[in-house]
Amino acid sequence: MSGYKRDWKGNEKRRDGPKPPPKQNLVQNQYTPMFETIRAELDEHHDRRERIVKISRDITALSKKIIFSLQRVRKIDPTLPKNIQSEIDTRLSEIAKLLAALAPEVQGINRHRYARSLMCLEELAEALTFAHYLRTQTLIGPADLNLVVQDLTRQGAAPSASEDTVMTDDGPTPAPAPAPAPAPDSAPDSAPAPASASSLPAVVDLTQEDYLYGVFDLTGEMMRFATTSTALSGTMGMAAGAGAGAEGNEEPRTIVADMHELGSFFEMLPVGAGNKFQWNKKLDVTRQSVRKVERLGYDRTIRGSERPKGWVPDLSGVGDVEEEE
Amino acid sequence: MAPPMIDPALFDQLRASIEEDTAVRKELEQIVDELNQDVSFTQGILSKIHSTPRSKYPTLLPQIEQGIQKEISSIARLSSFASKYPYYKYNHRYARTLQDAISTLLLTAWLGSPSFSPTPNVPGHLLTLEDVGRVLQAPVNLKSGRDDDVFHVTIEDYLLGLISVVDDLSRLAMNSVTLGDAALAVQISSFIKDLHAGFQILNLKNDILRKRVDSIKYAVKKAEDIVYDLSLRNLIPKKEGEAGGAERTEETA
Incomplete structure (x- = not known):
């Protein structure tokens, strides 16, 4: 009766505080060894997923930064403004290192096992397709994009020294070589893997979903790009290169046309069976982006001539100022 | 003149592969449907244990085993089809059914099934993951690296x-x-x-x-x-x- 201490409310106080529950190894029975094996396996799986998620988050953040940098570009041109290009290169070399760390975790059977933790690849695809578009005004194909990502992985695995080669791929070259295109992802990567097995066998592969959803998001970036460049320069960031006279009878091709093409492209594709819900959501956003760019095109046709020509706040090309028209 | 925005070949290529994906899913669905029927049939007979005294198990268990044999042959079909594709790409389509099949097998064996338990007609033996793989003729617990990316029973x-x-x-x-x-x-x-x-x-x-x-x-x-x-x-x-x-x-x- 009197042996208990009481707290201020009058409740009995436990003498020695709560005992730590002696959980593990308390019960040993014939199934314990089996469950211990299973525990080891599950831990391995969870740890790997954790590592992947961490890397994935970092890659996503870096990809987003690349996209922000790219949004500071004002016109489509084979060579990006120097300061932007160098920002992107820095980010890409960081991504390359992360990809190299990621690669061994997502080989073979694990590629799809952890697919849901690899959303970063979508984001990366978005950044890379956007960069490609700004340089060439074309859509890069999945096979070529996959090669870019594989190259990045290899560069990240190689002991630095190769930063200057990052993303110097074709500037004005037309949407490149359809030759590797028909091959599905598996063929090109399985060949080099054993060949260079000594130092860098593993590369990260994009799946078709990564590519397609990345391109879905690309339409949003194109919309944003068109909007800002129209607002700031009144030109919708047209391709200034290609030698076609700036105010020739017919301008090369507008973003409006590109957006229309992408829009129809996605409308015509059969709905990806994997995740109809997500697909339709993305398609909806794409439709809206197309509408917005249409509107821009209209505005510019109607009122474009009324815009005062003059000061153009082209923040991008601080280093290399080029005049438009 | 600038190249086209989208390489014309790209569309056909993507469409073809999406269509293939859809076709795979359809075929898979059929196989899983069959397996599903086998599983629910087996679960049905298995539910008789709740009303069967243990003395009658020797007649009941062989009936259940017939159901499990059907499951095994359906799983063999599933295995050979699913092994053609990355396992984790489609496994969520049938994981649930497969788990149900495994549970019928584990329970039947535990009850003392003559064909699946080393202790016929004496309940109490739990099959391990490896045992399950042996009965289903499928590899188990495949991991990355050198393992093939084929159908298997996961932990x-x-x-x-x-x-x-x-x-x-x-x-x-x-x-x-x-x-x-x-x-x-x-x-x-x-x-x-x-x-x-x-x-x-x-x-x-x-x-x-x-x-x-x-x-x-x-x-x-x-x-x-x-x-x-x-x-x-x-x-x-x-x-x-x-x-x-x-x-x-x-x-x-």
Whole structure:
């Protein structure tokens, strides 16, 4: 009766505080060894997923930064403004290192096992397709994009020294070589893997979903790009290169046309069976982006001539100022 | 002039591969449907254990085994089809069904199935993951690296199947008492407790496995309550595992 201490409310106080529950190894029975094996396996799986998620988050953040940098570009041109290009290169070399760390975790059977933790690849695809578009005004194909990502992985695995080669791929070259295109992802990567097995066998592969959803998001970036460049320069960031006279009878091709093409492209594709819900959501956003760019095109046709020509706040090309028209 | 925005070949290529993906899913769905039928048929016969006294098991178990044989041949079809594609790309389409099939197999073997248990007609043997793989003629627990990316039984499949067994057994514990077989109830209770202790060893993340594992404690409680009821009334047979319910069978009679 009197042996208990009481707290201020009058409740009995436990003498020695709560005992730590002696959980593990308390019960040993014939199934314990089996469950211990299973525990080891599950831990391995969870740890790997954790590592992947961490890397994935970092890659996503870096990809987003690349996209922000790219949004500071004002016109489509084979060579990006120097300061932007160098920002992107820095980010890409960081991504390359992360990809190299990621690669061994997502080989073979694990590629799809952890697919849901690899959303970063979508984001990366978005950044890379956007960069490609700004340089060439074309859509890069999945096979070529996959090669870019594989190259990045290899560069990240190689002991630095190769930063200057990052993303110097074709500037004005037309949407490149359809030759590797028909091959599905598996063929090109399985060949080099054993060949260079000594130092860098593993590369990260994009799946078709990564590519397609990345391109879905690309339409949003194109919309944003068109909007800002129209607002700031009144030109919708047209391709200034290609030698076609700036105010020739017919301008090369507008973003409006590109957006229309992408829009129809996605409308015509059969709905990806994997995740109809997500697909339709993305398609909806794409439709809206197309509408917005249409509107821009209209505005510019109607009122474009009324815009005062003059000061153009082209923040991008601080280093290399080029005049438009 | 600038190249076209989209390479014309790209569209056809993408469409072809999306269509192929859809076709794969359709075919897979058919195979899984068949497996599903086999599984629910087997589950149906298996549910008879709740109304069959243990003395009749030798006639019941072979019937259940027939159902399981069907499952095995459906799984073989599934295996050869699914192995053509990355396993984890499509496995969520059939994982649930596969787990159900595994649980019928585990339960049948535990009950003393002559073909699947090393102790025919004596309940209490749990097949391991490797045993399951042997019966289903599929590899188990494939991991990265050198393992092929083919159809296999994962640890998760095994554990989730096992959890269903626990649930079913806790029901059987009750019904076996009704059928006058107190010994079986006692045996089930200790089996479930052992498994529960085993599951406690695992470090679980917040996923489906965790959720299902959490349900085991209810099965433990259910089985313990039954044992408590039995011991309160002094109904627990002195020697376990033989001719159950030695003391009293008049409860149902």
